Amino acid sequence: YARERLPAFVVTHYDTPEVQHWLHEAAREAGLVSASEQEMIDLLIGWIDSDRKSTALKALQGMIWAEGYQGADFQAHIYEDAARGLQKWAANGLRLYVYSSGSVPAQKLLFGNTAAGDLTSLFSGYFDTETGAKRESASYARIAEAIGLPASAILFLSDIAEELDAAHDAGMQTILLARDSRGCPANSRHRCVVGFDAIDPSLI
Template identity: 35%
Template structure:
C-alpha cells in the first residue's frame, strides 16, 4: 500500500483560503459581501455589545495607524457607521485584523443563514474529511478569519454541512499565523505533540512558523492561488495523497 503524507500524523491542521477553499471565493465573494453590507449591518446592530467590542478594537487599531503615520481614511463621529471608510480600507488591503475578522464573521452569518452565501470547497475536500475521520485522525482549522466565520464556511458549504468532521477552530486570537508560538499554543490546546500534527497551507511563511514549532508541513498548490513556489516544502495539489 502506498504511504500517505498523513500516516505519521494524528492531527491534520488546515488553512482555508487556497487550501480547502478557492482564493477567489474569499476575495471575489466574501470580502465584497462584507464591504457592501457593513454600513447597513452597523446601522441595524450598532447597539449590540459584541459589535461595539469589534468597533472598539478597530478604533484602537486606527489610532495605532495614525501614530505610525499610515495613510488611512478619516474616522470622524461617534456613531458606528463612522468606521465604514476605515473598514473598507482594511478589507481592501486584506489586513489580518481581529476586530475586522470578527465583524466580517457577523455580516457573513446573515448572508449564510438567509441563503445569499454558500461557501465553495475543492472537490477532494469532503472525501478527504471522510477518509481522515474513518482513520481516527482529528481535524482542526487555523485561519485568519474568525472562528465564527470558519464554522459558517464549513456549515453552509455547497457540499453540505462539514462541521461534524472538524474538532476545533483557531483564529488570530491564538496569534499570528506567521509566528511559531501560535502553533505551539495550538498543539498545547489540542494536547498533541507538534510532531504529530500536519499543517497544510498555501503560504510558506506560515509553514516556516509551523515547522519551527515542530509540526509536519505541506504546501498547498491549488488553482488560483497567489503562488506555486513551495520554497523547498513538500507540495500537494489536492488531498488525494493524504
C-alpha cells in the same frame, strides 16, 4: 459580500454589545481614542480592501456572513477533493482542526454551509488570530499545547509558504497545497501537493 453590506450593518447594529465590542477593538487597533460611525465604516472598508488580518474585522465580517448564510444568499466553496479528504480522514479517526484568519464563528458558518453539506462534525476544534498571527511560530506552539500533542505529531496544511515556515519552525510537519497554474515551486522547503488526494496522513 461583507464589503457591500458593512456600512448598513454597522449603522443598524451599532448599539448591540457584540458589535460595540469589536468596533472598540478595531478602534483600539487603529490607535483611535474615539471615532464616529462613519469613521469606523471607512476604517473597516479600508481594511477589507487591504486584506488586513484583523481579528475585529474578521469577527464583524463573520456576523455579516451569518446573515448571508441564513438568507441562503450563497454557499461556502470547498474543493471536492478537500471535502472528500476531510471526510475520509475523520472516518479514519484523525482529529482535524482549522486555523484561519477568519474568526471561529465565521469558520463554523463556512464549514456548516458548504456545497458538500455541513462539515462541522468533522472537526475537533477551531483556532483564529486570537491564538496569534499565522506567520509567527509561537502561534503554532500554542495550538499544539491546546490540542495536547507534540508539535511533531501535527500535520499543518496551507497554500502560504510563510505560514508553513512558522509551523515548521514550531516543530510541526507541513505540506504546501499548490493548486494554481504554477504548481509546486522547485525550491520549496515543504513537501508540496496539488490536492488532497495526494495526501496520506497515516504516512506522515
